[in-house]
Amino acid sequence: MxxxxxxxxxxxxxxxxxxxxxxxxxxxxxxxxxxxxxxxxxxxxxxxxxxxxxxxxxxxxxxxxxxxxxxxxxxQPNAFAGVSSWIAQREAEMGQAFDRLEALMADIPEEKT
Structure with missing residues (x-):
């Protein structure tokens, strides 16, 4: 084991x-x-x-x-509560990272073809 x-x-x-x-x-x-x-x-x-x-x-x-x-x-009651919290934290961090990426991309001028 x-x-x-x-x-x-x-x-x-x-x-x-x-x-x-x-x-x-x-x-x-x-x-x-x-x-x-x-x-x-x-x-x-x-x-x-x-x-x-x-x-x-x-x-x-x-x-x-x-x-x-x-x-x-x-x-066990609430056996998955800790994991739910851990996943929620990861989701929040990913959301913030995508928000930062979106803000950076908004500052990049579009290319004219």
Whole structure:
């Protein structure tokens, strides 16, 4: 398993980089599920599914609870809030860069053909 980066958005992006983990997130977005229920539709064994769920948990996307021998996972509330903020900041910076480019282009005289 690859060590997760120290920056929380990096944890989330790394956790979502794998298609199988994204499928687990899609399933858990519909409601909590046990490890057995999450493993049932795949060809992976329980240990492999648990490994993927632990990566999602380290990324702050899911949380788990244990009752007896049954571990249940659910989505972490506001799991994507940090990423939404990060994306909004990048969009604002790009918008400002395009505004500056537009202003510079407005100062360039048009060529006559």
């Amino acid at each position: 690859t060590a997760l980066a120290p920056n929380p958005p990096d944890h989330l992006f790394q956790a979502l980089a794998d298609p199988y983990r994204r499928s687990l997130v899609e399933r858990l977005s519909r409601g909590p599920a046990t490890v057995s229920a999450l493993a049932a539709p795949s060809e992976l064994g329980l240990p492999a599914v648990l490994k993927q769920l632990r990566i999602l948990e380290a990324g702050g996307i899911v949380v788990s609870t244990k009752a007896g021998r049954v571990r249940t996972y659910r989505m």
